Amino acid sequence: MVRKVDNASFRDPDGFVFSYKNSVFRQINFSYRENYDLLIKSGLYKELRKANLLINHEEVNNFKIQDSKAYKILKPDHITFISYPYEWCFSELKDAALTTIKVQKLALVHGMTLKDASSYNIQFSRGKPVLIDTLSFEKYEEGKPWNAYKQFCQHFIAPLSLASFVDIRLINLLRFYLDGIPLDLTSKLLPISTYLSPSLLFHVHLHAKAQTQLARKKKQLKIGKKFSRNALLQLIESLENTISKLSLKNKKSTWIDYYSDDSYDKKAFKHKVQIVEKVLNDAKPKTVWDLGANTGVFSFLASRRRIETVAFDNDPFSVEESYLEVKKKNDAYVLPLVLDLTNPSPSSGFANSERMSFIERGPADMVLALALVHHLSIANNITFGILSKFLSKISKWLIIEFVPKTDKKIALMLSLRKDVFNNYNRENFEIEFSKYFTIENKIKIIDSVRTMYLMKRR
Amino acid sequence: MPQNILFNRILDIALVLTILYLIAVKNTYAYIDPGSGSYLLQIIAAGLLSSIFIIKKFWRSINKFFSSFLKKINGKKSR
Numbered sequence: 392m393v394r395k396v397d398n399a400s401f402r403d404p405d406g407f408v409f410s411y412k413n414s415v416f417r418q419i420n421f422s423y424r425e426n427y428d429l430l431i432k433s434g435l436y437k438e439l440r441k442a443n444l445l446i447n448h449e450e451v452n453n454f455k456i457q458d459s460k461a462y463k464i465l466k467p468d469h470i471t472f473i474s475y476p477y478e479w480c481f482s483e484l485k486d487a488a489l490t491t492i493k494v495q496k497l498a499l500v501h502g503m504t505l506k507d508a509s510s511y512n513i514q515f516s517r518g519k520p521v522l523i524d525t526l527s528f529e530k531y532e533e534g535k536p537w538n539a540y541k542q543f544c545q546h547f548i549a550p551l552s553l554a555s556f557v558d559i560r561l562i563n564l565l566r567f568y569l570d571g572i573p574l575d576l577t578s579k580l581l582p583i584s585t586y587l588s589p590s591l592l593f594h595v596h597l598h599a600k601a602q603t604q605l606a607r608k609k610k611q612l613k614i615g616k617k618f619s620r621n622a623l624l625q626l627i628e629s630l631e632n633t634i635s636k637l638s639l640k641n642k643k644s645t646w647i648d649y650y651s652d653d654s655y656d657k658k659a660f661k662h663k664v665q666i667v668e669k670v671l672n673d674a675k676p677k678t679v680w681d682l683g684a685n686t687g688v689f690s691f692l693a694s695r696r697r698i699e700t701v702a703f704d705n706d707p708f709s710v711e712e713s714y715l716e717v718k719k720k721n722d723a724y725v726l727p728l729v730l731d732l733t734n735p736s737p738s739s740g741f742a743n744s745e746r747m748s749f750i751e752r753g754p755a756d757m758v759l760a761l762a763l764v765h766h767l768s769i770a771n772n773i774t775f776g777i778l779s780k781f782l783s784k785i786s787k788w789l790i791i792e793f794v795p796k797t798d799k800k801i802a803l804m805l806s807l808r809k810d811v812f813n814n815y816n817r818e819n820f821e822i823e824f825s826k827y828f829t830i831e832n833k834i835k836i837i838d839s840v841r842t843m844y845l846m847k848r849r
Numbered sequence: 850m851p852q853n854i855l856f857n858r859i860l861d862i863a864l865v866l867t868i869l870y871l872i873a874v875k876n877t878y879a880y881i882d883p884g885s886g887s888y889l890l891q892i893i894a895a896g897l898l899s900s901i902f903i904i905k906k907f908w909r910s911i912n913k914f915f916s917s918f919l920k921k922i923n924g925k926k927s928r
Contacts, residue, residue, distance in 0.1 A: 536888050536891030536892060536895075537891065541884060541886075541887035544887075589861050589864045598886075598887065601887065601889065601890040603886065617892075618891055618892055619895060619899045621899035621902040621903060622891070622894075622895040622896075622898035622902065623898075625898040625899060625902035625905075626898055628902070
């Protein structure tokens, strides 16, 4: 049995992440020995664990595979679903930023500092953002500026300020810029009014200009100039204040009030909930993906049953609402994420293999595709054939709601466009889906023209 | 408290003026050295950052002293 090194874990010579027999491990090399020992001995590890800021890990003794470079092998807690910053909603990204800052503050108290501040060092575990890179710490030596300052600004300040001052969709830039949004680009996109905010002026605009303008100044500066501990503490505090103050100005979208909308029949909704609850109780899936989850109504049915659930939706405001609800309830099972099913996260990074695509992170035990089919097949012309093939790649069990053309919502869609959907009917739906699934059960929803299907992948 | 707000305003103005000075002193070198810009920015702002930190700490301890002092006085008055 060979161990497989994680594709994104090549930049740090002090260690790397690998998987062995379906478990994830982190190797700490001898080059990191001093810093690792300091992390433990200084009490920093204990404090970070107490505050739930760092992922828990066990030291593994007598690991099967011998590596002469290995000082220690750690087995971190399992993360149910690996997610990436470009999939996070505004508040998830903001909370990830604040976690990074809290870690850095705590580290400084114990004589250590973070080597880097990449948003990929954070993952969501049990509903909260935690640092997963135990190798990020190094001994703090007073006098040096923060190495991770630029990275923090590009990974966190840039997308959050762009989402806040320009448009929430600019967070998508993170899909392309894997080391955070460049500061000069951010500076250009932010409105001129941000020059009046001293913190954004310093951390974005001036910081951007410093990249090109200050390059040669090194030699001209007095040798004695240093960056004191107080300066660093103030810098961190300023970053914390800047992040804390950023917020979404307008949180509304057409999808936020979906369920309180009059057109959604109450009896039909109740019946749908009953059906889903019964299936969850009977099938007991270990993982559930709720596609088109909106504000997470059905995802919370799964989390109530302690099922690890990911709630995907295309609308960033709906995902934001879901996440705020997760925080309010202290839910440890739901992870809300932004995802466009017609263009889900691709695999990216070097050799297209650093960051996993949406499909690669599946399949889920069970997928919920409620009130979704018509959005994909009518609004986006996705035929039943390719849709069922796609769904069979990401699910073992599928609960899918068929919405016929007689439904009010489709009537609305077709009122504005030509009906070219001759194959959109229940018979074809069942034929195409039967190619990849067996239809275990179908129930017509009370007071509705819609039908719920329970399907099992072949 | 009005003194706090006034103080913060003064800090803001001082920071903005310093920053405007720093921008004005720019040299236009085309060569991009990744990372050294952030490093140097921090070095240049070091003095200002540590001054702000020290002054804030000072104000916080003053405020703490005053609020505990006022509590004592109020405590005595209510008797």
